[in-house]
Amino acid sequence: MGPDELFQRAVVARRYYLEGRTRVQIADEFGISRFKVTRMLDEAVASGMVEITIHNPGSIDVELSTALQRHYDLEHAYAVVADTDSPADRVDAVAKAMAELLVSILRDNDVVGVDCGRTLARVAGHLTTLPICDVVQLTGMAGTITTNGADLVRRISEISGGKSWPLYAPLVVSDARTAESLSSTMQIQETVARQGKVTCAIVSVGAWTPGASQVYELLTPEEAAQLQSAGVAAETCALLLDSEGNRIPGLDERRMGVDEQTLRAIPTRIAVATGHDKINATRAILRSGLVSSIVTDTEIAAAVLV
Numbered sequence: 001m002g003p004d005e006l007f008q009r010a011v012v013a014r015r016y017y018l019e020g021r022t023r024v025q026i027a028d029e030f031g032i033s034r035f036k037v038t039r040m041l042d043e044a045v046a047s048g049m050v051e052i053t054i055h056n057p058g059s060i061d062v063e064l065s066t067a068l069q070r071h072y073d074l075e076h077a078y079a080v081v082a083d084t085d086s087p088a089d090r091v092d093a094v095a096k097a098m099a100e101l102l103v104s105i106l107r108d109n110d111v112v113g114v115d116c117g118r119t120l121a122r123v124a125g126h127l128t129t130l131p132i133c134d135v136v137q138l139t140g141m142a143g144t145i146t147t148n149g150a151d152l153v154r155r156i157s158e159i160s161g162g163k164s165w166p167l168y169a170p171l172v173v174s175d176a177r178t179a180e181s182l183s184s185t186m187q188i189q190e191t192v193a194r195q196g197k198v199t200c201a202i203v204s205v206g207a208w209t210p211g212a213s214q215v216y217e218l219l220t221p222e223e224a225a226q227l228q229s230a231g232v233a234a235e236t237c238a239l240l241l242d243s244e245g246n247r248i249p250g251l252d253e254r255r256m257g258v259d260e261q262t263l264r265a266i267p268t269r270i271a272v273a274t275g276h277d278k279i280n281a282t283r284a285i286l287r288s289g290l291v292s293s294i295v296t297d298t299e300i301a302a303a304v305l306v
Contacts, residue, residue, distance in 0.1 A: 006049075012037060013044040059083075059093055064301045068294065071305055072286045075268060076101060076293035079301035087275060090297055094274045095122035098202065098295045105268065106131050110199045112156060113138045113258070115237050116149035116171065116214060117204030119272050124155035134162040136194045138201060139237050139257035140171035142214040165191045169256040171238055172218045176253035183256070195258045201266045203291065205273035206235040207281035215240075215251070227251075234281035236271060236290055237263060243280060245287030260290070268292055279303040 008030065015021040015029070016037075023041075027034040044050040061079045069077035080097045082090040102123070106112065108131040114120060115138050135157040141148040150166040157164035169182045182188060206213030208228055215238045216224050227250045231242040238255040240248040247260065263269065271291040273282045276299060283304040285291055 009040050009044050010049060012040045013050050016041055017050060059097060061298050061301070064298055064305075067305055068301050072294075074286075074293050076105070076270065076295075077301075078295040079298045080295065081298055091119050091274050092122055094272060094295055094297055095119055096126045098123045098270070098272050099126035101270070101293075101295060102127065102200070102202070103130065106133055106200060108132045111136060111162075111194070111197045112160070113195060113198035113201035113266065114149055114152050114156065115139050115201070115203040115257075116142050116152070117206075117272070118143065118214075119274055120202060120204050121152055123202070123272075124152055124159070127156065127159050130156070130160040132162050133160040134165065134194070134197075135160060136165040136198055137167040137191060138195060138198070138203070138263075140167055140169040140173075140255075142171040142218055165194045167191045167256065170218070171256060172215060172251060172254050173256060174254070179254055179256060188256075192258075195262055196265075198266050200268040200270070201258075201263065202270045202272060203236045203263075205271050205278050205282050205285055207278050208232050208234060209277060212275075212277045212281070215255075234284040236285050239263070239290065241284045241288050241290075243284050245284045245289070247288070263290060270295060272296070273300055275300075 012026055015026050023034045023037045026037045059081045061081050064079040065077045068079055078097050078101060080094050082093040110133045112133050112135045114135065135153045137149040137153045139149055141150055153164045153166050167188060169188060173179050206215055208216055213235055215235050230248055230250060232240045232248050232250060233243040234241045237257050238251055239260055240250050242248055269291045270293040271285055273296045279300050282296060282300050286304060
Protein backbone atom coordinates (compact mmCIF):
# COMPACT_ATOMS: atom_id res chain seq x y z
CA MET A 1 0.00 0.00 0.00
CA GLY A 2 1.41 3.37 -1.04
CA PRO A 3 1.74 6.46 1.17
CA ASP A 4 -1.30 8.15 -0.38
CA GLU A 5 -3.52 5.19 0.48
CA LEU A 6 -2.08 4.99 3.99
CA PHE A 7 -2.67 8.69 4.46
CA GLN A 8 -6.27 8.38 3.26
CA ARG A 9 -6.85 5.47 5.65
CA ALA A 10 -5.50 7.57 8.52
CA VAL A 11 -7.71 10.53 7.61
CA VAL A 12 -10.78 8.32 7.28
CA ALA A 13 -10.03 6.77 10.68
CA ARG A 14 -9.60 10.23 12.22
CA ARG A 15 -12.88 11.43 10.75
CA TYR A 16 -14.72 8.40 12.14
CA TYR A 17 -13.12 7.79 15.55
CA LEU A 18 -12.09 11.29 16.61
CA GLU A 19 -14.47 13.62 14.79
CA GLY A 20 -17.59 11.49 15.01
CA ARG A 21 -18.42 11.51 11.30
CA THR A 22 -20.67 8.75 9.95
CA ARG A 23 -19.59 6.30 7.27
CA VAL A 24 -21.99 7.95 4.81
CA GLN A 25 -20.56 11.43 5.50
CA ILE A 26 -17.01 10.16 5.03
CA ALA A 27 -17.94 8.38 1.79
CA ASP A 28 -19.44 11.59 0.41
CA GLU A 29 -16.36 13.63 1.38
CA PHE A 30 -13.90 11.30 -0.33
CA GLY A 31 -16.12 10.20 -3.21
CA ILE A 32 -15.95 6.52 -2.29
CA SER A 33 -18.55 3.95 -1.28
CA ARG A 34 -19.49 3.49 2.37
CA PHE A 35 -18.49 -0.16 2.00
CA LYS A 36 -14.96 0.95 1.17
CA VAL A 37 -15.04 3.25 4.21
CA THR A 38 -15.99 0.26 6.38
CA ARG A 39 -13.15 -1.80 4.89
CA MET A 40 -10.64 1.00 5.48
CA LEU A 41 -11.75 1.34 9.12
CA ASP A 42 -11.41 -2.41 9.64
CA GLU A 43 -7.94 -2.36 8.06
CA ALA A 44 -6.93 0.58 10.26
CA VAL A 45 -7.71 -1.46 13.36
CA ALA A 46 -6.22 -4.72 12.03
CA SER A 47 -2.94 -3.01 11.03
CA GLY A 48 -2.49 -1.29 14.38
CA MET A 49 -2.98 2.19 12.92
CA VAL A 50 -5.98 2.50 15.26
CA GLU A 51 -5.85 1.07 18.77
CA ILE A 52 -9.08 0.82 20.74
CA THR A 53 -8.90 0.70 24.54
CA ILE A 54 -11.95 -0.07 26.66
CA HIS A 55 -11.61 1.08 30.26
CA ASN A 56 -13.33 -0.72 33.09
CA PRO A 57 -16.57 1.00 34.17
CA GLY A 58 -15.92 2.33 37.65
CA SER A 59 -15.01 -0.48 40.02
CA ILE A 60 -15.93 -3.45 37.79
CA ASP A 61 -13.24 -5.63 36.20
CA VAL A 62 -14.87 -6.33 32.82
CA GLU A 63 -12.47 -9.08 31.69
CA LEU A 64 -12.75 -11.02 34.93
CA SER A 65 -16.51 -10.50 35.09
CA THR A 66 -16.94 -11.79 31.54
CA ALA A 67 -14.81 -14.86 32.26
CA LEU A 68 -16.84 -15.60 35.38
CA GLN A 69 -20.12 -15.18 33.52
CA ARG A 70 -19.05 -17.53 30.73
CA HIS A 71 -17.45 -20.17 32.97
CA TYR A 72 -20.58 -20.65 35.09
CA ASP A 73 -23.15 -19.65 32.43
CA LEU A 74 -24.44 -16.78 34.57
CA GLU A 75 -27.01 -14.10 33.80
CA HIS A 76 -25.03 -11.36 35.58
CA ALA A 77 -21.49 -11.40 37.00
CA TYR A 78 -19.70 -8.47 38.63
CA ALA A 79 -16.09 -8.81 39.80
CA VAL A 80 -15.62 -5.70 41.94
CA VAL A 81 -12.25 -4.00 42.27
CA ALA A 82 -11.65 -2.68 45.79
CA ASP A 83 -8.82 -0.13 45.98
CA THR A 84 -8.05 -1.11 49.57
CA ASP A 85 -7.03 -4.06 51.69
CA SER A 86 -9.64 -3.18 54.31
CA PRO A 87 -12.23 -6.00 54.60
CA ALA A 88 -14.92 -3.46 55.56
CA ASP A 89 -14.19 -1.33 52.50
CA ARG A 90 -14.25 -4.41 50.29
CA VAL A 91 -17.66 -5.40 51.67
CA ASP A 92 -18.92 -1.88 51.06
CA ALA A 93 -17.65 -1.87 47.46
CA VAL A 94 -19.42 -5.15 46.70
CA ALA A 95 -22.61 -3.96 48.41
CA LYS A 96 -22.53 -0.78 46.34
CA ALA A 97 -22.14 -2.78 43.11
CA MET A 98 -25.05 -5.01 44.17
CA ALA A 99 -27.22 -1.94 44.72
CA GLU A 100 -26.28 -0.58 41.29
CA LEU A 101 -27.16 -3.90 39.67
CA LEU A 102 -30.58 -3.90 41.36
CA VAL A 103 -31.29 -0.39 40.14
CA SER A 104 -30.39 -1.37 36.58
CA ILE A 105 -32.40 -4.60 36.32
CA LEU A 106 -35.52 -4.10 38.45
CA ARG A 107 -38.75 -2.90 36.89
CA ASP A 108 -42.11 -1.83 38.34
CA ASN A 109 -44.04 -4.76 39.84
CA ASP A 110 -40.99 -6.98 40.23
CA VAL A 111 -40.85 -8.78 43.58
CA VAL A 112 -37.52 -8.76 45.41
CA GLY A 113 -36.55 -11.59 47.75
CA VAL A 114 -33.80 -11.12 50.36
CA ASP A 115 -31.73 -13.47 52.46
CA CYS A 116 -29.92 -12.36 55.63
CA GLY A 117 -26.22 -11.51 55.85
CA ARG A 118 -23.71 -8.86 56.80
CA THR A 119 -22.82 -7.91 53.22
CA LEU A 120 -26.47 -7.89 52.15
CA ALA A 121 -27.26 -5.54 55.03
CA ARG A 122 -24.97 -2.92 53.47
CA VAL A 123 -26.84 -2.95 50.14
CA ALA A 124 -29.78 -0.84 51.32
CA GLY A 125 -27.42 1.96 52.36
CA HIS A 126 -26.45 2.43 48.71
CA LEU A 127 -30.00 2.52 47.37
CA THR A 128 -31.71 5.86 46.87
CA THR A 129 -34.42 4.92 44.40
CA LEU A 130 -36.04 1.77 43.04
CA PRO A 131 -39.04 0.89 40.90
CA ILE A 132 -42.20 0.04 42.82
CA CYS A 133 -41.53 -3.49 44.08
CA ASP A 134 -42.76 -5.65 46.91
CA VAL A 135 -39.98 -7.09 49.08
CA VAL A 136 -40.14 -10.59 50.57
CA GLN A 137 -37.96 -12.12 53.27
CA LEU A 138 -36.60 -15.46 52.05
CA THR A 139 -35.13 -16.76 55.29
CA GLY A 140 -35.72 -16.42 59.00
CA MET A 141 -33.81 -14.02 61.19
CA ALA A 142 -30.16 -14.40 62.19
CA GLY A 143 -27.42 -12.02 63.23
CA THR A 144 -27.80 -8.60 64.78
CA ILE A 145 -30.91 -6.46 64.44
CA THR A 146 -29.29 -4.45 61.62
CA THR A 147 -28.15 -7.48 59.60
CA ASN A 148 -31.19 -9.75 59.72
CA GLY A 149 -33.52 -10.22 56.79
CA ALA A 150 -36.51 -8.51 58.40
CA ASP A 151 -34.63 -5.22 58.75
CA LEU A 152 -33.35 -5.42 55.19
CA VAL A 153 -36.87 -6.09 53.89
CA ARG A 154 -38.12 -3.01 55.74
CA ARG A 155 -35.33 -0.76 54.48
CA ILE A 156 -35.61 -1.81 50.83
CA SER A 157 -39.41 -1.63 50.79
CA GLU A 158 -39.25 1.92 52.17
CA ILE A 159 -37.16 2.86 49.12
CA SER A 160 -39.21 0.90 46.59
CA GLY A 161 -42.58 1.98 47.94
CA GLY A 162 -43.85 -1.59 47.74
CA LYS A 163 -45.28 -3.86 50.40
CA SER A 164 -42.98 -5.73 52.77
CA TRP A 165 -43.39 -9.40 53.60
CA PRO A 166 -41.25 -10.22 56.67
CA LEU A 167 -40.60 -13.67 58.10
CA TYR A 168 -40.68 -13.35 61.88
CA ALA A 169 -39.00 -16.60 62.85
CA PRO A 170 -35.45 -17.75 63.61
CA LEU A 171 -33.43 -18.95 60.64
CA VAL A 172 -32.80 -22.31 62.35
CA VAL A 173 -34.98 -23.70 65.14
CA SER A 174 -34.33 -26.46 67.66
CA ASP A 175 -36.28 -29.26 66.03
CA ALA A 176 -38.68 -30.22 63.24
CA ARG A 177 -41.72 -29.94 65.51
CA THR A 178 -40.96 -26.28 66.28
CA ALA A 179 -40.44 -25.55 62.59
CA GLU A 180 -43.78 -27.16 61.76
CA SER A 181 -45.56 -25.19 64.48
CA LEU A 182 -44.13 -21.85 63.34
CA SER A 183 -44.92 -22.64 59.71
CA SER A 184 -48.60 -23.01 60.58
CA THR A 185 -48.95 -19.37 61.66
CA MET A 186 -50.86 -17.12 59.26
CA GLN A 187 -48.16 -14.45 58.94
CA ILE A 188 -45.46 -16.95 58.01
CA GLN A 189 -47.76 -18.78 55.61
CA GLU A 190 -48.52 -15.52 53.81
CA THR A 191 -44.82 -14.70 53.44
CA VAL A 192 -43.96 -18.22 52.28
CA ALA A 193 -46.74 -18.04 49.69
CA ARG A 194 -45.34 -14.71 48.50
CA GLN A 195 -41.89 -16.27 48.05
CA GLY A 196 -43.31 -18.04 45.02
CA LYS A 197 -43.92 -14.62 43.40
CA VAL A 198 -40.32 -13.42 43.74
CA THR A 199 -38.68 -12.41 40.45
CA CYS A 200 -35.27 -11.34 41.77
CA ALA A 201 -33.57 -12.81 44.85
CA ILE A 202 -30.38 -11.62 46.54
CA VAL A 203 -28.74 -14.25 48.73
CA SER A 204 -25.64 -14.52 50.85
CA VAL A 205 -22.77 -17.00 50.63
CA GLY A 206 -21.87 -18.78 53.84
CA ALA A 207 -18.64 -20.74 54.35
CA TRP A 208 -18.72 -23.54 56.91
CA THR A 209 -16.27 -21.93 59.32
CA PRO A 210 -16.71 -19.72 62.41
CA GLY A 211 -17.55 -16.13 61.50
CA ALA A 212 -18.24 -16.89 57.83
CA SER A 213 -21.82 -18.16 58.09
CA GLN A 214 -24.72 -16.98 60.20
CA VAL A 215 -26.14 -20.52 60.02
CA TYR A 216 -22.92 -21.95 61.44
CA GLU A 217 -23.10 -19.49 64.32
CA LEU A 218 -26.65 -20.58 65.23
CA LEU A 219 -25.56 -24.17 65.89
CA THR A 220 -23.72 -25.74 68.79
CA PRO A 221 -20.06 -26.59 68.12
CA GLU A 222 -21.02 -30.26 68.12
CA GLU A 223 -23.75 -29.75 65.51
CA ALA A 224 -21.48 -27.68 63.28
CA ALA A 225 -18.70 -30.27 63.51
CA GLN A 226 -21.11 -33.10 62.74
CA LEU A 227 -22.34 -31.35 59.60
CA GLN A 228 -18.77 -30.61 58.56
CA SER A 229 -17.97 -34.32 58.92
CA ALA A 230 -20.96 -35.01 56.67
CA GLY A 231 -19.30 -32.88 53.98
CA VAL A 232 -20.91 -29.47 54.44
CA ALA A 233 -18.68 -26.74 52.98
CA ALA A 234 -21.12 -23.94 52.14
CA GLU A 235 -24.66 -22.66 52.54
CA THR A 236 -27.02 -20.14 51.08
CA CYS A 237 -30.47 -19.51 52.53
CA ALA A 238 -29.48 -22.24 55.05
CA LEU A 239 -29.45 -24.78 52.22
CA LEU A 240 -26.34 -26.84 52.90
CA LEU A 241 -23.87 -27.88 50.17
CA ASP A 242 -20.71 -29.92 49.86
CA SER A 243 -17.65 -28.58 48.05
CA GLU A 244 -18.96 -29.81 44.68
CA GLY A 245 -22.28 -28.03 45.09
CA ASN A 246 -24.32 -31.12 45.99
CA ARG A 247 -27.12 -30.60 48.48
CA ILE A 248 -26.82 -32.01 52.00
CA PRO A 249 -30.21 -32.10 53.79
CA GLY A 250 -28.81 -31.77 57.32
CA LEU A 251 -30.97 -28.82 58.44
CA ASP A 252 -33.91 -29.10 56.08
CA GLU A 253 -36.39 -30.01 58.83
CA ARG A 254 -35.18 -27.20 61.12
CA ARG A 255 -34.61 -24.29 58.76
CA MET A 256 -37.16 -21.52 58.28
CA GLY A 257 -36.96 -20.22 54.75
CA VAL A 258 -37.54 -20.62 51.07
CA ASP A 259 -37.41 -24.24 49.91
CA GLU A 260 -34.94 -25.33 47.27
CA GLN A 261 -37.48 -25.78 44.46
CA THR A 262 -38.99 -22.34 45.02
CA LEU A 263 -35.53 -20.74 45.05
CA ARG A 264 -34.48 -22.45 41.83
CA ALA A 265 -37.70 -21.29 40.13
CA ILE A 266 -36.94 -17.59 40.78
CA PRO A 267 -35.84 -16.08 37.44
CA THR A 268 -32.90 -14.05 38.80
CA ARG A 269 -30.97 -15.30 41.84
CA ILE A 270 -27.96 -13.17 42.75
CA ALA A 271 -25.32 -14.34 45.24
CA VAL A 272 -23.22 -11.76 47.08
CA ALA A 273 -19.80 -12.79 48.42
CA THR A 274 -16.67 -11.08 49.74
CA GLY A 275 -13.46 -12.14 51.42
CA HIS A 276 -10.80 -14.83 51.10
CA ASP A 277 -12.63 -17.20 53.43
CA LYS A 278 -15.61 -17.34 51.04
CA ILE A 279 -13.69 -18.65 47.99
CA ASN A 280 -14.46 -22.36 48.35
CA ALA A 281 -18.05 -21.69 49.45
CA THR A 282 -18.65 -19.40 46.47
CA ARG A 283 -17.32 -22.05 44.10
CA ALA A 284 -19.64 -24.64 45.64
CA ILE A 285 -22.70 -22.39 45.35
CA LEU A 286 -21.91 -21.54 41.73
CA ARG A 287 -21.53 -25.25 40.95
CA SER A 288 -24.85 -26.02 42.63
CA GLY A 289 -26.90 -23.94 40.21
CA LEU A 290 -28.84 -22.43 43.12
CA VAL A 291 -27.89 -18.95 41.86
CA SER A 292 -27.96 -17.47 38.38
CA SER A 293 -25.81 -14.39 39.02
CA ILE A 294 -23.08 -13.17 41.35
CA VAL A 295 -21.59 -9.96 42.69
CA THR A 296 -18.21 -10.57 44.32
CA ASP A 297 -14.71 -9.21 44.69
CA THR A 298 -11.89 -9.81 42.24
CA GLU A 299 -10.05 -12.17 44.60
CA ILE A 300 -12.97 -14.59 44.74
CA ALA A 301 -13.74 -14.19 41.03
CA ALA A 302 -10.20 -15.08 40.01
CA ALA A 303 -9.99 -18.00 42.45
CA VAL A 304 -13.21 -19.73 41.40
CA LEU A 305 -12.10 -19.68 37.75
CA VAL A 306 -9.08 -21.89 38.53
